[in-house]
Amino acid sequence: MSKLIGSDLPGYYRIHAPIYDLTRAWFLFGRERILAQLARQWPTCAQYAPRILEIGCGTGRNLRRLQHHFPSARLVGIDLAEAMLEQAEDALGARVQQRATPGLPGLQLVHGALGEADLGGSFDIVLASYMLTMTGAAQSRCVAAARELVVPGGLLAAVDFHATPIPLYARWMARNHVHFDPGLRQRLGADFNPLCSERHSAYGGLWQYFLSIDQRPR
Numbered sequence: 001m002s003k004l005i006g007s008d009l010p011g012y013y014r015i016h017a018p019i020y021d022l023t024r025a026w027f028l029f030g031r032e033r034i035l036a037q038l039a040r041q042w043p044t045c046a047q048y049a050p051r052i053l054e055i056g057c058g059t060g061r062n063l064r065r066l067q068h069h070f071p072s073a074r075l076v077g078i079d080l081a082e083a084m085l086e087q088a089e090d091a092l093g094a095r096v097q098q099r100a101t102p103g104l105p106g107l108q109l110v111h112g113a114l115g116e117a118d119l120g121g122s123f124d125i126v127l128a129s130y131m132l133t134m135t136g137a138a139q140s141r142c143v144a145a146a147r148e149l150v151v152p153g154g155l156l157a158a159v160d161f162h163a164t165p166i167p168l169y170a171r172w173m174a175r176n177h178v179h180f181d182p183g184l185r186q187r188l189g190a191d192f193n194p195l196c197s198e199r200h201s202a203y204g205g206l207w208q209y210f211l212s213i214d215q216r217p218r
């Protein structure tokens with residue numbers, strides 16, 4: 001695995017994966033909203049089954065919801081933490097692979113780092129949900145990969161931490177591999193057409209998170 005991924009995320013998630021879905025409901029806000037916004041923004045006239053990628057899909061929670069919003073979609077999830085993908089396998093009944101096979105219907109889970117693993121082409125929709133603030137030194141490469149993986153005219157959607165006014169809280173989150181990054185939303189959508197851009201407060205302003213959907217120019 002790349003040296004850019006300095007921190008031991010797979011080790012962190014070996015401990016957290018079994019309790020992930022239960023505990024994260026209380027602070028990974030906006031995930032339901034970004035999926036609903038995506039379903040709204042995806043053109044209803046699109047007759048074909050969209051190819052959708054979730055980068056850092058974790059336990060598969062969003063993939064399950066995407067199946068509901070886009071019943072005919074071909075879905076791919078990639079994650080570098082095996083323990084998280086094991087949870088996703090159980091929840092979704094999908095097998096983990098080392099590469100995605102284009103054209104396969106249904107849902108594929110790929111084990112690997114974004115930008116390194118073979119995802120078999122580009123996607124109509126790419127979703128990054130609370131993933132990019134965890135990528136550390138690999139972040140610019142992950143942002144570039146996410147943008148490149150969107151087909152012209154396709155959508156790049158994200159929900160993630162934005163900022164906190166409390167340095168102690170920022171340090172605590174950094175110990176949990178999360179780095180607040182007020183410039184992330186801007187870099188993600190640079191030169192794309194913004195379709196949705198929202199910022200919300202959590203717990204009376206303890207932190208802010210953003211939602212974005214940007215369309216890659218044709």
Ligand SMILES: C[S@@+](CC[C@H](N)C(=O)[O-])C[C@H]1O[C@@H](n2cnc3c(N)ncnc32)[C@H](O)[C@@H]1O
Nearest residue numbers: 056057058079080081084113114129130131135
């Ligand atoms: C906070 S979890 C979010 C999981 C899911 N997207 C959600 O919203 O519940 C972040 C996930 O991103 C994965 N991840 C972090 N860096 C990654 C990288 N460079 N390539 C692939 N996955 C990565 C982690 O292993 C973890 O499962």
